[in-house]
Amino acid sequence: MRIIDLKSQQAVDALFYNAADTSERYSAQDTLAVQAAKGHRYDLTTGSVLLSNELRPMLRIVADTCGFHDTCAGACSCESNTVRFGHETRFMHACRENFLVEAAKYGMGKRDLVSNVNFFMNVPIRPDGELTVDDGVSEPGGYVELEALMDVLVLISNCPQVNNPCNGFTPTPIQIIISEP
Ligand SMILES: [Zn+2]
Numbered sequence: 001m002r003i004i005d006l007k008s009q010q011a012v013d014a015l016f017y018n019a020a021d022t023s024e025r026y027s028a029q030d031t032l033a034v035q036a037a038k039g040h041r042y043d044l045t046t047g048s049v050l051l052s053n054e055l056r057p058m059l060r061i062v063a064d065t066c067g068f069h070d071t072c073a074g075a076c077s078c079e080s081n082t083v084r085f086g087h088e089t090r091f092m093h094a095c096r097e098n099f100l101v102e103a104a105k106y107g108m109g110k111r112d113l114v115s116n117v118n119f120f121m122n123v124p125i126r127p128d129g130e131l132t133v134d135d136g137v138s139e140p141g142g143y144v145e146l147e148a149l150m151d152v153l154v155l156i157s158n159c160p161q162v163n164n165p166c167n168g169f170t171p172t173p174i175q176i177i178i179s180e181p
Contacts, residue, residue, distance in 0.1 A: 001059075001145070001146050001148065001154065001176060001177070001178050001179075002063075002143050002144070002145045002146075002176070002177040002179070003119055003143060003144050003145075003146075003156075003174060003175075003176055004141065004142070004143045004174060004175040004176070004177070005066070005119075005120050005138045005139075005140070005141070005142045005143065005174055006140065006141065006172065006173050006174055006175055007140055007172035007173065008136070008138055008139055008140040008142065008168070008172075009120070009135070009136030009137075009138060009165075009167060009168035009172075010120060010136070010138070010158065010159070010167055010168075010171065010172050010173075010174055011118050011119070011120055011121040011136065011159040011161070011166040011167055012118070012119040012120055012156060012157075012158055012159065012174055013075045013076075013095040013098075013099070013116050013117070013118055013119075013156065013157040013158075013159050014116060014117045014118075014119060014154060014155065014156050014157075015099060015103075015113065015114065015116045015117075015154070015155040016050060016052075016058050016059060016117075016152050016153070016154055016155075017106075017108075017112075017152065017153040017155075018052065018058070018150060018151070018152065018153070019150075019151040019152055019153040020151060022106060022107075022108060022112065022153060024052045024053060024054050024056070025052060025053055025112070025114055026050055026051075026052060026053075026058060026114060026115075026116070026117070027051055027052055027053040027055075027114070027115075028071040028072070028114070028115035028116070028117070029115065030051045030052075030053065030055055031044075031048070031049070031050050031051045031071065032071065032072075034049075034051060034055075035048060035049075041068075042072060042125055043068040043069055043070055043071065043072075043123070044061060044068070044069040044070075044071055044117065045061060045064050045066075045067055045068055045069065046061050046062065046063060046064045047060075047061065048060070048061045049061075049149075050117070050146075053114075056150070057149045057150075058148070058149060058150055058152055059146045059147060059148050059149055059152060060146065060147045060149060061144060061145070061146055062145050062146065062147045063143070063144065063145035064143075064144045064145070065138075065139065065142040065143055065144070066119075066120050066137070066138045066139075066142050066144060067137075068122070069117060069118065069119045069120065069121065069144060070117070070118040070121040070122070070123040071115065071116070071117045071118065072115075072123060072125065072131060073118060073121065073123045073131060073133060074115060074116065074118075075094075075095035075096050075099065075113075075116050075118075075157065075159075076094045076095045076096065076159065076161045077094045077095070077096035077097065078090055078091070078092070078094050078096070078097060079096075080094075081094055081161075081163060084163070084164075085163040085164075089163055092160070092162070092163075093160035094160065094161070095116075095157035095159050095160070095161070096113065098157035098160070099113050099116075099155055099157055100113070102155045102156075102157075103155060106153060118159075118166070119144050120136055120138040120142070120144070121133065121136065121159075121166050122134045122135060122136050122137055122166075133164050133165065133166050134165060135165045135168065136165065136166060136167065136168060147181070156176065158171065158173070158174050159171060
C-alpha cells in the first residue's frame with residue numbers, strides 16, 4: 001500500500017486490524033517498545049515493523065520519502081479540539097469521528113479505536129519528553145509504502161485538522177495505491 005501526500009504537509013491518520021479477527025489490531029506501544037529495544041527511534045520509517053497487540057508483525061514500511069511518521073500523538077477528536085483550540089471548534093471534522101464512521105461498517109465502535117499512526121506528521125519529542133505538533137516537512141508527491149505481512153483492514157482518516165500545523169492549516173488530498181506483490 002502506497003500512501004501519497006499529493007500536495008505536501010498532509011497528516012494521514014491510520015489504524016490497522018487483522019482482517020480475519022479485528023480483536024487483533026495495531027499496537028503503537030508494542031511497536032515502539034520492540035523498536036526501542038533494538039536501539040531505534042520513537043517514530044516510524046523504512047524498516048519499521050508495525051506489530052499487533054499479539055506481538056505479530058502486521059506491516060513493514062518498505063519505502064519512505066519523508067523520513068519519519070508519528071505514532072505517539074494520536075488522532076484529533078472533537079473533544080481534544082475543544083480542549084486545545086476552544087469550544088467553537090467542537091463541531092469541526094476530526095479524525096476520531098472519521099474513524100468511528102468507518103469502524104462502524106465493520107461492526108466496531110469506540111472501544112476498538114486504539115493509538116494510531118500519523119503518516120507524514122512531524123512530532124518532535126524533546127529530551128524532557130514533551131512533544132509538539134510541528135510544521136509538516138513532506139514534499140508534494142512524497143510517499144510511504146507498506147508491505148502487508150497479514151491480511152489487514154486499514155482505516156484511514158485524511159486529517160481534516162485546521163487548528164494546528166499538522167496539515168499546514170490547509171488539508172489537501174492524498175492518494176492510496178494498493179498493489180499485489
Ligand atoms: Zn486529525
